[in-house]
Each structure stands twice: as structure tokens, then as C-alpha cells.
Amino acid sequence: MAETIPADGPMPSPSAFTRSFWYHASQPCQPAGPQNWRVVPVTGIPASDRTRDLINLAGRMLLAFLFLAGAAQKMIDPGPSSEMLGWLGLPGWLIWPVAAFDAAAAVGLVLGPGVAFWALAMAGYCILTSWFHWKLGADPWQLTIVVKNWSIAGGLLVLAATGPGRYALGRG
Template identity: 65%
Template structure:
């Protein structure tokens, strides 16, 4: 049961990153605008989309699930900065808190490991 729950949790976490990759590929303009608005090159969207795709797949399949979980936890905390728009859009703060909660789940995954249901260790 624990291994099945671990796999289900990894898949659900991975869907967030896989969906983010798909969204960036399908409609890059909003993210490019957000990135550009921060003074960063808009072309950063493509390596970020690729990172989301690779990281999501690695959470599900392996390898190095613990390492990917830590990297993604840091990514979630780091990208919270993009959503800290308290005065412009208070609802964005909810995304910050969700990112932190996802980071917490990823840290639990890093501590517990992937269980027995992975393709690569």
C-alpha cells in the first residue's frame, strides 16, 4: 500500500510540472510576458519548459527521485517570487502558499524516497 501511495503521490506532483511544460509550449505568451516584465530574457521559457518536462518524468519514472524532489522543492520556493504580487493581485499570494505546500510534499518525498515502484533508482 505504501509503495502504491508513493507512486500516486509522485504522479500527482509530476502532473503539475508536466502540465506546466505543456502550458508553456502551447501558449508561451503569458509566461514570456511575466519573465520579460521582471527584466529577464523571455527566451528563458524554453529551458524552463524543458526542465518542467524532464523533472516531471523523472519524478514518475526515476532516476534519482530524491534528488529531483529536492531540486523541484527549491524550484517551487524560488518561483514563488514571481507570484508575490500582494498589491497587484492578492490571489497570487495563494499561489505562493501552494508552491510552498508543494515544496513541502517534495521534501517529504526526498526524505522517504520513491519506494519500490520506479523504473530507475
């Protein structure tokens, strides 16, 4: 939590400024000058820890659903994915370990333990699979999938950095 500076106190260091939001003590929308400013922490959603942890769980469940659906799609109808691997010169049987990995990661993201591990692993997976879709770039839809995968990887990296909150087995 950031320190509150008295109105007549010293100006905070520039590093305090980069980590905090500044506002004027008497009129938050109208700063009058540094001598009357206060420093307050920027914490994201103004909610209780329990609410943040529930939002975190909901986000993990949505991410996991994507990977679980991908695993189910590969297991129910492996043909299209195996064919895509063949176009890239890879054996079609690789679809089975990939589907198992997707399913395990989905469960790991929601339940833990090791949410940070699974988030990092799946971020790497998203980046890696982007290469496959990039190689199939003649189809504009494949390039959209590249951007989607990188965006998902970004969300997974944020999850790995922030952790699962209180709603995960092993919490880490």
C-alpha cells in the same frame, strides 16, 4: 520497530516516547499508568509495504502531472509566462529552458532514477518561483500561488526524505 515493554518492566526513556505512541495494554483508550503501558511504533498508514509504495507512486504521479501540465502550458502558449518574466526584467526566452526542466522533472519524479534528486530540485524550483509570484503581489491570486508553491515544496521535501519506494527505476 519500537520495543514492547513488559507491563512490569522499566519505564522507557523520554526519547523512546518521542518516537512512539503509548497505549495502555488492557484498555487502549484509558491509560491507567506507566506501569501498564506498551510502546508501539507509529508508522503512518496501516498498510502493507506494497500498498504504501503504490500510494507513494500515486503521489509522485500527481506531483508530476502538475509540472507536466505547466510545461505543456508554457510550450503551447508561451506568451503569458514570457510576459510575466518581462515584468520582472527577465528575458522571455527563459520560458523554454524552464518548460524543458518542468517536463524532465515530471518524468524523473515518476520513473526515476534519481527521484530524490528531482524532488529536491523541484522543491527549490517551487521556492524560487514563489519569489516571482510574490513580486507580482498586487494580484491576490499571485499570493495564493506563493502558498501553493511552498506547500508543494514541502511535499517534495518529504518525498526526497522518504524515497520513491519500490516503483521507480533506480529507486533513489
